[in-house]
Amino acid sequence: MAQMNLLQAINNALITAMRADNKVLVLGEDVGHFGGVFRATSHLQEEFGRERCFNTPLVEQGIIGFANGLAAQGCKPVAEIQFGDYIFPAFDQIINETAKFRYRSGGQFDCGGLTIRTPYGGGIAGGHYHSQSPEAFFAHIPGIKVVIPRNPYQAKGLLLSAIREPDPVIFFEPKRLYRAAVGDVPESDYELPLGHADIVQTGSDITLVAWGAQVEIIQEAAQRALGDGISCEVIDLQSILPWDIATVSTSVVKTGRLLINHEAPLTAGFAAEVAAEIQSQCFLSLEAPIMRVCGLDTPYPLVHEKEYMPDALKTYEAIIATMNY
Amino acid sequence: MAQMNLLQAINNALITAMRADNKVLVLGEDVGHFGGVFRATSHLQEEFGRERCFNTPLVEQGIIGFANGLAAQGCKPVAEIQFGDYIFPAFDQIINETAKFRYRSGGQFDCGGLTIRTPYGGGIAGGHYHSQSPEAFFAHIPGIKVVIPRNPYQAKGLLLSAIREPDPVIFFEPKRLYRAAVGDVPESDYELPLGHADIVQTGSDITLVAWGAQVEIIQEAAQRALGDGISCEVIDLQSILPWDIATVSTSVVKTGRLLINHEAPLTAGFAAEVAAEIQSQCFLSLEAPIMRVCGLDTPYPLVHEKEYMPDALKTYEAIIATMNY
Amino acid sequence: MTNINERNHIAHINTTQEVNIISDGLVAIPMLQLLDTNGEYLSHNPSPLTQESALKILYSMHYTRLLDERMVSAQRQGRISFYLACTGEEAAVVASTAALEPVDMIMSQYREQGALVYRGYTTAQFMNQLFSNKLDPNKGRQMPIHYGDKTLNFMTVSSPLGTQIPQAAGYAFGQKYTGEAALTICYFGEGAASEGDFHAGLNMAAVLNCPTIFFCRNNGYAISTPTAEQFAGDGIASRGIGYGVKTIRVDGNDAMAVFAATQAARKIALAESCPVLIEAMTYRLAAHSTSDDPSGYRSADEEVKWQEKDPIARLQKYCIAQSWLDLEHLDAYITQSRAEILAEVKRAEKEDYASIDDLFADVYAVLPKHLDTQKQSLQAHIKKYPEAYPKTARELL
Amino acid sequence: MTNINERNHIAHINTTQEVNIISDGLVAIPMLQLLDTNGEYLSHNPSPLTQESALKILYSMHYTRLLDERMVSAQRQGRISFYLACTGEEAAVVASTAALEPVDMIMSQYREQGALVYRGYTTAQFMNQLFSNKLDPNKGRQMPIHYGDKTLNFMTVSSPLGTQIPQAAGYAFGQKYTGEAALTICYFGEGAASEGDFHAGLNMAAVLNCPTIFFCRNNGYAISTPTAEQFAGDGIASRGIGYGVKTIRVDGNDAMAVFAATQAARKIALAESCPVLIEAMTYRLAAHSTSDDPSGYRSADEEVKWQEKDPIARLQKYCIAQSWLDLEHLDAYITQSRAEILAEVKRAEKEDYASIDDLFADVYAVLPKHLDTQKQSLQAHIKKYPEAYPKTARELL
Numbered sequence A, B: 001m002a003q004m005n006l007l008q009a010i011n012n013a014l015i016t017a018m019r020a021d022n023k024v025l026v027l028g029e030d031v032g033h034f035g036g037v038f039r040a041t042s043h044l045q046e047e048f049g050r051e052r053c054f055n056t057p058l059v060e061q062g063i064i065g066f067a068n069g070l071a072a073q074g075c076k077p078v079a080e081i082q083f084g085d086y087i088f089p090a091f092d093q094i095i096n097e098t099a100k101f102r103y104r105s106g107g108q109f110d111c112g113g114l115t116i117r118t119p120y121g122g123g124i125a126g127g128h129y130h131s132q133s134p135e136a137f138f139a140h141i142p143g144i145k146v147v148i149p150r151n152p153y154q155a156k157g158l159l160l161s162a163i164r165e166p167d168p169v170i171f172f173e174p175k176r177l178y179r180a181a182v183g184d185v186p187e188s189d190y191e192l193p194l195g196h197a198d199i200v201q202t203g204s205d206i207t208l209v210a211w212g213a214q215v216e217i218i219q220e221a222a223q224r225a226l227g228d229g230i231s232c233e234v235i236d237l238q239s240i241l242p243w244d245i246a247t248v249s250t251s252v253v254k255t256g257r258l259l260i261n262h263e264a265p266l267t268a269g270f271a272a273e274v275a276a277e278i279q280s281q282c283f284l285s286l287e288a289p290i291m292r293v294c295g296l297d298t299p300y301p302l303v304h305e306k307e308y309m310p311d312a313l314k315t316y317e318a319i320i321a322t323m324n325y
Numbered sequence C, D: 001m002t003n004i005n006e007r008n009h010i011a012h013i014n015t016t017q018e019v020n021i022i023s024d025g026l027v028a029i030p031m032l033q034l035l036d037t038n039g040e041y042l043s044h045n046p047s048p049l050t051q052e053s054a055l056k057i058l059y060s061m062h063y064t065r066l067l068d069e070r071m072v073s074a075q076r077q078g079r080i081s082f083y084l085a086c087t088g089e090e091a092a093v094v095a096s097t098a099a100l101e102p103v104d105m106i107m108s109q110y111r112e113q114g115a116l117v118y119r120g121y122t123t124a125q126f127m128n129q130l131f132s133n134k135l136d137p138n139k140g141r142q143m144p145i146h147y148g149d150k151t152l153n154f155m156t157v158s159s160p161l162g163t164q165i166p167q168a169a170g171y172a173f174g175q176k177y178t179g180e181a182a183l184t185i186c187y188f189g190e191g192a193a194s195e196g197d198f199h200a201g202l203n204m205a206a207v208l209n210c211p212t213i214f215f216c217r218n219n220g221y222a223i224s225t226p227t228a229e230q231f232a233g234d235g236i237a238s239r240g241i242g243y244g245v246k247t248i249r250v251d252g253n254d255a256m257a258v259f260a261a262t263q264a265a266r267k268i269a270l271a272e273s274c275p276v277l278i279e280a281m282t283y284r285l286a287a288h289s290t291s292d293d294p295s296g297y298r299s300a301d302e303e304v305k306w307q308e309k310d311p312i313a314r315l316q317k318y319c320i321a322q323s324w325l326d327l328e329h330l331d332a333y334i335t336q337s338r339a340e341i342l343a344e345v346k347r348a349e350k351e352d353y354a355s356i357d358d359l360f361a362d363v364y365a366v367l368p369k370h371l372d373t374q375k376q377s378l379q380a381h382i383k384k385y386p387e388a389y390p391k392t393a394r395e396l397l
């Protein structure tokens, strides 16, 4: 065990994966000598050489197109997109290529070896273009998996699984926790299963669901609600595609109430999917409408970041409203 | 009034808009002399010249980038993307540019004049890449409007509104109805409001919601359900961003039941948003879980198109299941 | 961190005091031609083609032409839903593939069935794909002409244009990295070369030293769009210079020249670990696809001029002049191929379709729970209404 | 339908019988230089700059340098969250803008504050944007350095790289279409030129005859990535040829040459309705931004060499030699500007923030219902917990 922050855990996962399998290659803008703008790929080029960790030209559609080809050839590329906000030029390569490669060829060819890592989310005064949470777009793409860790331990275990998964994975990293989230991380090689939710805290009155950086927000809200005698069950989805419907619905059958929190804009965000599915599965158990506490339907702002964000206070208010329904 | 099919109505709307305002320009792949692969832009170049209706090189990100600039300059470009499946290379220009142009500049500059037209949807044996229904991706982008007509009359009126709207609009055209949908269309200039749902048929037992080509599917299911004495209220959303929450919730308060149908894959499709919002607004009125009858969570198939599609039979079954809940 | 050397990104550049406008008065890049339209050999060097290789190319071109003719008819008869012919471009495709090794990966656009023919894809295989039956390797999931064969190193076709271009760079990088003595060839049209992915792919291949042959079929049109509305430079070849990519322009209707150019390209690409761009000047004699009617956008006179440059006739004349060709044998081959195609059409259209399992398989390596749920409910539904789902009902009863 | 003329897309191409590999042994495109590093004028032609224009450029460069120094310090002091300096590239930006007319639209990348300085953006305006206060025209919605001013024809900066390149083509098309005697200049870095949007923009501008100046600042780096890992060709200029775009390479540290090149480009672009590409060879003396530390990826020796090519010193030496410059006046200007910047920093940081209305306005032209609902519930929430939302609570109480 070692104390690591989220970035160090990711760096450690990359080193672990690269040592274990020489088909694992790391590519992206500034990931080489410099180690990436957040330093997630520090020292990789030193240890593994330019062949296995290299800078690409500044072209996201090319990074993912190139990585798709590399994966189809049998390598395991880990492609970094510098910010989640800049993944969109690669959207076509992801939705029309990565996700459909295996299906369209009847399993002859696939991009299963591909992992795309990208920092996402707000809270760093980044404005429109260094704050977006685009996970919902990817949750609507059959053929890929979407994973989001909330702490260093998860980050290492989930990233190792993602890299070794036979399916392509998009791995969103909550950038405001890069240095803020610190915890014990095994130095050994370990994997955490994809598609499984993590029950962070058990409770009996209401189920709170989030992923990534928002998990600590709902925990904070749960803490505050405890002061009112409300017992919250806190669930971190960890994967949003596929997501762990069973864990959430079991919880909601027990608590009778559900609240989902995400930073992305409310409309057509992933909370909608969770709400739609759970109201269907748990209809007779629900004692109040499922609540969504989400980002506003505006571009991500700058000075009004606090107002935009689905923070612990807003979550707490929604818990109270749900309890009093 | 004239009998027109959907394509003719769109062509007629473009002519009407171009005659009325010389800032309206049409651009896209093959839209010039040839009139587009579906012939939606037939004769425009003849009447308005190459300056106002022109072919672009084969580059969707460029078409929308160029059109964004043209709109910012004050023109009203109507950009065609040949198939909805090929809109993804332009996704970045749409989400990061079109949608945020006005907001990020504090209203100094905007792309309000832009309309993007694109055929979408299945039922034409088009396989993965000529069948997708990507509307949900766009519904999660604050700053744009998303409109989908179901018949020639709507198509003309909504397209004229879209072109004249001060906000950028994505206009999805149900291609399997291009020639199949025929109806009376006024030859005059008229507009239909965006953001309003159309109650196609009133009923008392269950509300059925769809848009575009699936409206006729839910109508067919409603017809079949009538045989069992079930009275369906059929609503065509027409716009999915912003969407007409009030009309749907009023209906559900009345009927107590809701079913949403779309061709796109179920997970994180737009039905999720409708279900999430309506369960919240109509919680105490709901007598059964909200049902989603949608495409499968697979890429769009070819020989199994019938099996994939949320057809009238599947919809009917879901109506019965909801009624018997 | 390792030491950082001093860099100077302008060291190679001289200065001038004149405002030189580059691109004014540039001379077009010439194209390699070895056979004239009469099949005369124009060079003083020994011909790059042996009898055996010339005949294999010629026969493959004939087969491709025949296949296209038959399948365009089959589409007209409503037997298949869609087809896309290579007519007029057989030399560009077949002769370039002929200059490769079987280990080389082919990433095509969609008009490169001649490459498959050359590599030995059988008539039965073509038909299984075109009829989307249960023997289609794509399991009936893609439209006709979306061929793919792992054993022949032919990547499954994907409709979105240009996406295969950066993929080819990545694939080739992987080949080099894993020590294969093989490269990747990537075919695309001059229309697709307008896509952003073209820019990405060529630049990345150049910077990352990928052994990739980028083979552009400049056939004059992208559906209805003529090259004058596609680009303003000297074709696609002139772009190679901008990327620092070695470039060859070739007469795409001259199989001999295409072979020579591709052979040279392969050698350089592998020896120097670098990409090579080939622009083959040719013409799409066919309609864009069976959904298209070119009379709406181009003149018949123009087509006639290019029919006179027919690539098959050109190589055939050469082979005849060399006394390499047994015309009777060729005739017999054509007759037999036609019969084989007809027979395979009849067989393939009678085959069953892929099973319902195949609707759900391959989305992921292992069927996830939510898809399994959807599958089970679909199966139950079909069992209830078998007559509405004839393709899959039978297997469930 | 109108008549269709016969086309021949290979009419301009000659044939050859040699496998010519283009791009082997190409000579680099030379760069226009009019002043050497000592400010000596190198040409025999009359100088393109008058005293007035030279001094306006020189003063604007000085102001830009000063602003950058002060704001980098302000960021270090925690007064602003982010800054991005133009240091070393002032000539490329200021002198090119100087060669335009005020009606010309400027679309910048983010390192072109010198263009705004030249056009008369005030210190107060800079500070309002940098401090995201309520006078910021962006209403506090974007990070510092995302300037924009409609009256100065300076399009608001957008962070995603390259997106402005096809937009500039479209904007210029609109200018031409609506009969404005104006063009659009589009600035970008050599890194951004790798994006697919660059390819789209240049090709479309060439094909659609858009009066656009594409101005590339090739400053050696894209954050940490040196040009050798960005492209393999002869810089960005060599790409112009591929698009059939007239191209000029210029010494970006020579204000005189940049002015002359841009003047020529503007003339051609408007007279011939066509795009012109300018590649300015320069160097990012600054860190990429205040979030960056270049010592991790480049050597100090290298930086020193480029400090010796300082664009400001070069033009200043020339002006002094011409007896055009009153050094005392310049000193006073610098002193006064520094004081003005300090005063405006102090003012701007005390201004209030934009109101909560501005969080919701401008998403659409008219606030739609669902956003109004969100706004009302946010307002109610803030009223309940004012201490948690100090920026907006006051206005609601």
Ligand SMILES: Cc1ncc(C[n+]2csc(CCOP(=O)(O)OP(=O)(O)O)c2C)c(N)n1
Binding pocket: B029, B058, B060, B082, B086, C111, C159, C160, C161, C162, C188, C189, C190, C191, C192, C193, C217, C219, C221, C222, C223, C284, C288
């Ligand atoms: C991204 C994308 N945009 C548009 C299309 C529709 N489309 C199919 S083929 C074609 C023309 C391609 O022309 P070219 O690349 O020159 O190839 P050719 O057909 O001439 O062989 C177009 C526009 C597509 N398949 N993919």
Ligand SMILES: Cc1ncc(C[n+]2csc(CCOP(=O)(O)OP(=O)(O)O)c2C)c(N)n1
Binding pocket: A029, A058, A060, A082, A086, D111, D159, D160, D161, D162, D188, D189, D190, D191, D192, D193, D217, D219, D221, D222, D223, D284, D288
């Ligand atoms: C689409 C996109 N990808 C990545 C980034 C992150 N990023 C910001 S600046 C930069 C480097 C740009 O280099 P260059 O274009 O050469 O301009 P310079 O900074 O040298 O002026 C990168 C990678 C971005 N802003 N947008």
Ligand SMILES: [Mg+2]
Binding pocket: C189, C190, C191, C217, C218, C219, C220, C221, C222, C223, C284
């Ligand atoms: Mg073509």
Ligand SMILES: [Mg+2]
Binding pocket: D189, D190, D191, D217, D218, D219, D220, D221, D222, D223, D284
């Ligand atoms: Mg740079």
